[in-house]
Amino acid sequence: MARMTMIEAVRSAMDVSMERDETVVVFGEDVGYFGGVFRCTQGLQAKYGKTRCFDTPISESGIVGAAIGMAAYGLKPCVEIQFADYMYPAYDQITQEAARIRYRSAGDFTCPMVIRMPTGGGIFGGQTHSQSPEALFTHVCGLKVVVPSNPYDAKGLLISAIEDPDPVIFLEPKRLYNGPFDGHHERPVTPWSKHELGDVPDGHFTIPIGKAEIRRPGEAVTVIAYGTMVHVALAAVEETGIDAEVIDLRSLLPLDLDTIAQSVRKTGRCVVVHEATLTSGYGAEVAALIQEHCFYSLESPVLRVTGWDTPYPHAQEWDYFPGPARVGRALQDVMEG
The missing domain is CATH 3.40.50.920 (Rossmann fold)
Structure with missing residues (x-):
């Protein structure tokens, strides 16, 4: 067990998954050399190379569209939309393609992909960096939607999402990213409050999607x-x-x-x-x-x-x-x- 922030837990989940399964690939805007705007992918490109963790152009529809094609042909992409607010150009790809592939192909194709999105407020990001669009995804048949509240769940649920045969929208609350939060204060506080689960296993473990x-x-x-x-x-x-x-x-x-x-x-x-x-x-x-x-x-x-x-x-x-x-x-x- 290790003490982890949610950022570290998310990174650990991708690291464990990439180490266990060479078909897992990670990509998005600035996720390679820079390690992501919140550093969730820091070190993954150095460890696994530029073919498995790489940067993309600023094109959310391109990121998701490429991931759908990869998933349909046997890879397991775990892509990052830099902020949930940026997902709207890719909404057509998510809802009309990723969510429908299993049904449109009568089961011949599946879409084992994860779309990670930092969600919610807490960074004074205003209207275009702070939205909570979960209801736009829960309305769509064929998607799964996950929102962890602590580092332990973030790692276990993300590994489950990467291993799931269908597309998973993985929403990560930014307000919980960098440390514990006890609910009484505007910003995270230390040490870990009694409500925050900061102990996270180092290796592989999963939490079932669909269980409260x-x-x-x-x-x-x-x-x-x-x-x-x-x-x-x-x-x-x-x-x-x-x-x-x-x-x-x-x-x-x-x-x-x-x-x-x-x-x-x-x-x-x-x-x-x-x-x-x-x-x-x-x-x-x-x-x-x-x-x-x-x-x-x-x-x-x-x-x-x-x-x-x-x-x-x-x-x-x-x-x-x-x-x-x-x-x-x-x-x-x-x-x-």
């Missing part, structure tokens, strides 16, 4: 979150003293509905937290599923705590984020409902 994790057991209310918001939810529970069960989804598609339903049937109340905007956000799907599967167990309406329905506010970034205070108010409201 209960980060805190509780009896009074279920809180559902993913990525950075897991830590915010845990901080809110601490501050309010409410006996909440906190579920880290980890995988948005496929979704672990069994774990969610079991928890909500036990607690009778639910709050869903995510950083993306409210309207048509992923939390709406979760709330709808809870209503369908747990209606007769609910003691109050499912509440959502999210970002604002507005273009990303550069100067008001920390007000835009759901914080412990906003989550705490929702917990109080749902308990009184």
Whole structure:
């Protein structure tokens, strides 16, 4: 076991995968010699050469299009879109090609590729470096969508994603990249908080895609979150003293509905937290599923705590984020409902 940041865990996952399987290739803008804008690929080109870790032109559609072709013919590309906000030129390739190959070819071809994307805010990047577009991918049949909340999960889930026979969108919360985050503060703090899992195995291990994790057991209310918001939810529970069960989804598609339903049937109340905007956000799907599967167990309406329905506010970034205070108010409201 080693102490790793999420950046180091992501890098370790690619390193382990490339060492075990020569068909794994890594490429994207500045990922080779420079090691990526966040240094997630640092050292991989020096270790594995320029044919297995290489830079590309500034063309997201070209990066993804090339990866699809490689995947269809036997390679396992793990590509980086420098920021999730940059993926829109490649959205056609992702949704119309990568997600459809297995179905369009009647199973003759698959598309074993991973698209890594730093997501969310936390770096004062404004509207074009801070978006949370997960709902644009969970709506697309044929894709899998993963969002880790800690280094251990980041490594295990990324290795699983690279070994998966279908395309996986791997969203990496930038706010968790460079160190621990306890949910109470705007920026990461040290040492590792009790909620942050920094111990990561050095070698190969996997975490199944499609399985949520209960980060805190509780009896009074279920809180559902993913990525950075897991830590915010845990901080809110601490501050309010409410006996909440906190579920880290980890995988948005496929979704672990069994774990969610079991928890909500036990607690009778639910709050869903995510950083993306409210309207048509992923939390709406979760709330709808809870209503369908747990209606007769609910003691109050499912509440959502999210970002604002507005273009990303550069100067008001920390007000835009759901914080412990906003989550705490929702917990109080749902308990009184």
